Amino acid sequence: MLEHLQPLPADKILALVAAFREDPRDDKIDLGVGVYKDASGNTPVMRAVKEAERRILADQTTKAYTGLAGDPAYGAAMRDLVLADSVASERVAAVATPGGTGAIRQALELIRMAAPDATVWLSNPTWPNHPSIIKYLGMKMAEYTYFDSATREVDFAGMMADLDQIAAGDVVLLHGCCHNPTGANLTADQMAQVITLMQNKGAVPLIDIAYQGFGDGLDEDAKITRQIASAFDNCLIAASCSKNFGIYRERTGILMAVAKDSAQQGLAQQTLAYLNRQNYSFPPDHGARVVTTILTDPELRADWEAELEETRMGMLVLRQQLADELKRLTNSDRFDFLAHHRGMFSRLGTTPELVEKLRAEHGIYMVGDSRMNIAGLNAQTVPILAKAIVAAGV
Ligand code: LMR
Numbered sequence: 001m002l003e004h005l006q007p008l009p010a011d012k013i014l015a016l017v018a019a020f021r022e023d024p025r026d027d028k029i030d031l032g033v034g035v036y037k038d039a040s041g042n043t044p045v046m047r048a049v050k051e052a053e054r055r056i057l058a059d060q061t062t063k064a065y066t067g068l069a070g071d072p073a074y075g076a077a078m079r080d081l082v083l084a085d086s087v088a089s090e091r092v093a094a095v096a097t098p099g100g101t102g103a104i105r106q107a108l109e110l111i112r113m114a115a116p117d118a119t120v121w122l123s124n125p126t127w128p129n130h131p132s133i134i135k136y137l138g139m140k141m142a143e144y145t146y147f148d149s150a151t152r153e154v155d156f157a158g159m160m161a162d163l164d165q166i167a168a169g170d171v172v173l174l175h176g177c178c179h180n181p182t183g184a185n186l187t188a189d190q191m192a193q194v195i196t197l198m199q200n201k202g203a204v205p206l207i208d209i210a211y212q213g214f215g216d217g218l219d220e221d222a223k224i225t226r227q228i229a230s231a232f233d234n235c236l237i238a239a240s241c242s243k244n245f246g247i248y249r250e251r252t253g254i255l256m257a258v259a260k261d262s263a264q265q266g267l268a269q270q271t272l273a274y275l276n277r278q279n280y281s282f283p284p285d286h287g288a289r290v291v292t293t294i295l296t297d298p299e300l301r302a303d304w305e306a307e308l309e310e311t312r313m314g315m316l317v318l319r320q321q322l323a324d325e326l327k328r329l330t331n332s333d334r335f336d337f338l339a340h341h342r343g344m345f346s347r348l349g350t351t352p353e354l355v356e357k358l359r360a361e362h363g364i365y366m367v368g369d370s371r372m373n374i375a376g377l378n379a380q381t382v383p384i385l386a387k388a389i390v391a392a393g394v
């Protein structure tokens with residue numbers, strides 16, 4: 001049987017993790033996978049997470065199964081974090097999932113069940129696992145223009161022209177904030193135009209929000225998601241706690257389906273629970289319990305928000321330092337986009353050849369499409385990167 005397997009293409013982000021590990025150079029710089037690193041290069045366990053884990057260890061009396069949708073308290077806490085009061089809770093079906101990827105996968109499976117002929121529209125570019133999962137599930141997909149490689153900002157005219165082609169019932173995948181991989185985001189006015197267009201077309205939004213709190217703040221980053229949830233009869237929201245709680249390996253995510261009314265919500269809830277049962281039965285609980293403990297305890301929540309804010313501000317400082325250093329070295333403002341971008345990533349907008357040159361000659365690892373993880377930098381490595389970017393002729 002196994003002889004019939006075909007070699008599969010490597011995931012380009014994860015392949016980079018392996019290549020970085022194997023590089024013997026001491027001064028190598030990892031700007032690949034989207035993992036936050038502090039100034040000493042560590043990915044710390046957040047203070048509130050440590051405390052929540054301590055409490056769980058002390059107080060937990062059972063490891064018996066939760067429910068197929070996960071602990072209802074987690075669903076409620078996450079609904080509040082992501083959606084606040086933008087939509088009545090009776091309209092929201094939710095299931096805990098293994099990470100944000102699990103939520104995306106379940107969202108796509110739900111779409112495949114409810115609308116097998118729908119095309120899922122993805123930004124070009126998007127997180128590579130989006131098209132990979134869609135292809136694996138055998139679903140229809142199409143791309144809409146998103147990034148202007150000359151300005152390194154959103155090509156809004158191109159995006160609107162492409163979205164004008166969508167058919168009623170098609171699904172449009174949007175990044176809730178901190179676009180991955182580009183770091184370029186729509187303005188509020190542009191987003192309002194996208195919403196109107198999608199409404200006119202009868203599209204269903206699918207929002208991937210994996211970086212809430214990494215861009216402009218917890219509430220600000222959820223604005224688009226909340227706006228969409230309140231503007232459509234139906235939308236799907238895949239949220240991840242990997243980054244904003246720093247619990248990457250705990251696999252903590254949630255899929256929320258906003259339904260038209262409570263009857264439709266009941267059907268969506270039953271279907272989501274069914275999908276969990278088919279794929280892995282009960283979703284992981286530890287990370288979800290940590291998140292619930294933090295979000296429902298005012299003191300822990302305040303500490304978590306404070307540490308997340310420090311993280312966010314740290315990334316903004318690094319963005320500005322890099323933009324300033326490149327301005328100084330090139331005597332031009334062509335890298336100013338780095339300071340405008342938000343979230344963990346910025347797409348430098350250079351060729352795979354120059355990305356390879358940066359790796360081979362300078363030990364700087366970024367994804368082949370020139371996506372850099374800004375959180376992989378620190379005050380010492382910013383000038384090194386800037387110098388290498390200029391030396392490589394980017
Ligand atoms: C990334 O884009 O680097 C992260 O979301 C990690 C991953 O799973 O790809």
